[in-house]
Amino acid sequence: MSLIKNNLDKINRQITDAAISCSRKASDIQLIAVSKRKSVEAIMDGIKSGATHFGENYIQEAMKKIDEIGKDNACWHFIGHLQSNKAKFAVQYFDYIHTIDSLKLAKELNKQAKKIQKIQKILLQVNIGKEASKSGTNNEDAIELVAQIKGLENISLQGLMCMPPYFSEPEEARIYFQQLVQIKEKIIEQNFDNVSMEHLSMGMSNDFQVAIEEGSTMVRVGTSIFGRRD
Numbered sequence: 006m007s008l009i010k011n012n013l014d015k016i017n018r019q020i021t022d023a024a025i026s027c028s029r030k031a032s033d034i035q036l037i038a039v040s041k042r043k044s045v046e047a048i049m050d051g052i053k054s055g056a057t058h059f060g061e062n063y064i065q066e067a068m069k070k071i072d073e074i075g076k077d078n079a080c081w082h083f084i085g086h087l088q089s090n091k092a093k094f095a096v097q098y099f100d101y102i103h104t105i106d107s108l109k110l111a112k113e114l115n116k117q118a119k120k121i122q123k124i125q126k127i128l129l130q131v132n133i134g135k136e137a138s139k140s141g142t143n144n145e146d147a148i149e150l151v152a153q154i155k156g157l158e159n160i161s162l163q164g165l166m167c168m169p170p171y172f173s174e175p176e177e178a179r180i181y182f183q184q185l186v187q188i189k190e191k192i193i194e195q196n197f198d199n200v201s202m203e204h205l206s207m208g209m210s211n212d213f214q215v216a217i218e219e220g221s222t223m224v225r226v227g228t229s230i231f232g233r234r235d
């Protein structure tokens with residue numbers, strides 16, 4: 006059995022245990038295997054071992070790898086910072102884009118999706134820890150941004166994404182996950198047309214169990230599946 010298969014089985018068991026511990030269904034939590042800076046061979050190993058969703062951070066690197074693997078052989082999530090001038094490629098290659106944080110980017114994605122007659126699924130990234138080093142909209146601006154992008158016909162907002170500050174003790178991330186849930190609830194109260202808050206993309210190798218306890222539907226796990234990145 007490959008190391009990646011071994012790791013995936015372990016993570017899947019941990020996801021199931023975390024779900025059970027808070028009376029959720031494991032099937033409501035999607036594991037996204039984060040394969041940035043990992044080889045095509047590693048991703049193929051992941052696919053053979055049962056992974057179906059992959060996350061990538063860099064457009065050029067991802068395009069090369071997805072061309073080799075085949076777009077239809079997995080569900081692809083873009084989870085890196087996206088520049089507007091790369092929106093065209095993001096729309097061509099990715100099923101979900103998790104990192105929308107401005108009206109400008111949303112409009113560009115809408116324009117590019119329209120050109121290829123696609124409804125692009127997106128999530129809004131919230132900079133929940135207000136960190137200068139991280140992208141994302143401010144907590145306070147999230148609702149306003151949703152109100153502005155809900156009218157864009159070729160994008161479909163599916164929920165929120167966050168990346169809290171790093172803590173060696175995962176419990177410390179809990180309050181940030183709770184804040185993202187609060188923003189989600191405020192958005193739901195607005196009853197916007199064309200806006201779904203089905204997904205919360207939160208939790209990484211270090212803290213996905215806490216994220217699941219707080220309602221995550223998409224956990225993005227890299228290191229614990231593929232090993233450390235160079």
Ligand SMILES: *Cc1c(COP(=O)(O)O)cnc(C)c1O
Nearest residue numbers: 039084209210225226227228229
């Ligand atoms: C790299 C990355 C991950 C995976 O992080 P690990 O700690 O390796 O599990 C998750 N989300 C985002 C946005 C990332 O950039």
